[in-house]
Amino acid sequence: MDVNSAFKDVPPTILADLLGRAQVMDIGIRPLWDSPRVAGPAYTVRCEPGDNLMLHAAIYRAEPGSVVVVESGDVDHALAGGNVCAVAQRRGIAAFVVDGVIRDLGEVREAGFPVFSRGVIPIPGTKERIGSLGDPVRVGGVTVHPGDIVVADEEGIVVTPAARQEEILLTAQAKLAKEAGESLDDWEEQHRSRIEKALSDLGFTG
Numbered sequence: 001m002d003v004n005s006a007f008k009d010v011p012p013t014i015l016a017d018l019l020g021r022a023q024v025m026d027i028g029i030r031p032l033w034d035s036p037r038v039a040g041p042a043y044t045v046r047c048e049p050g051d052n053l054m055l056h057a058a059i060y061r062a063e064p065g066s067v068v069v070v071e072s073g074d075v076d077h078a079l080a081g082g083n084v085c086a087v088a089q090r091r092g093i094a095a096f097v098v099d100g101v102i103r104d105l106g107e108v109r110e111a112g113f114p115v116f117s118r119g120v121i122p123i124p125g126t127k128e129r130i131g132s133l134g135d136p137v138r139v140g141g142v143t144v145h146p147g148d149i150v151v152a153d154e155e156g157i158v159v160t161p162a163a164r165q166e167e168i169l170l171t172a173q174a175k176l177a178k179e180a181g182e183s184l185d186d187w188e189e190q191h192r193s194r195i196e197k198a199l200s201d202l203g204f205t206g
Helices: 003-007 012-019 053-058 082-090 105-111 162-180 184-201
Strands: 038-046 067-071 095-099 115-117 137-139 142-144 149-153 156-160
Touching (some): 003 149, 003 162, 012 156, 038 053, 038 137, 067 137, 142 156, 156 162
Parallel strands (some): 038 067, 067 095
């Protein structure tokens, strides 16, 4: 089974149900255009604030299919622009997920390269400071290790720890199959019963 490919069929909502809040990035990191869902192993990058050297280095080192995940702690300088995204796309990188901002959004959108970030700014960063590649990073409130599975779409971004990927994938697939076989009538009946029990247990009689 191609685990990375299989995760593309799992919505972040399902993964969030299984993994909890700690593995879900905060709402500030959003898709910059209406991109499709992406999934792949994290290639981790840490850029010094105001500097984008390490991300620019990463596009020549990340394996095809990787999601490049970047810690920067800066929203005043762009981490990447149209050409960097175009080269990343040409080299088979699946997406950028950056705790920071980019520029040249029109070019990025036209090329169809998925970028999830805190926004857009036209001013570029410098290329003068060493950060790191392949170390754990903190992005959107989530600690991401190299090889963790990142799934991102318009619903949000969820990180599955590499050591749990097969377990989580199998559980998610079972949950999806169960939901697919359940009609709205079935769901409503079970939901109403659960809600009424919760109200009753709390002493609500209205």
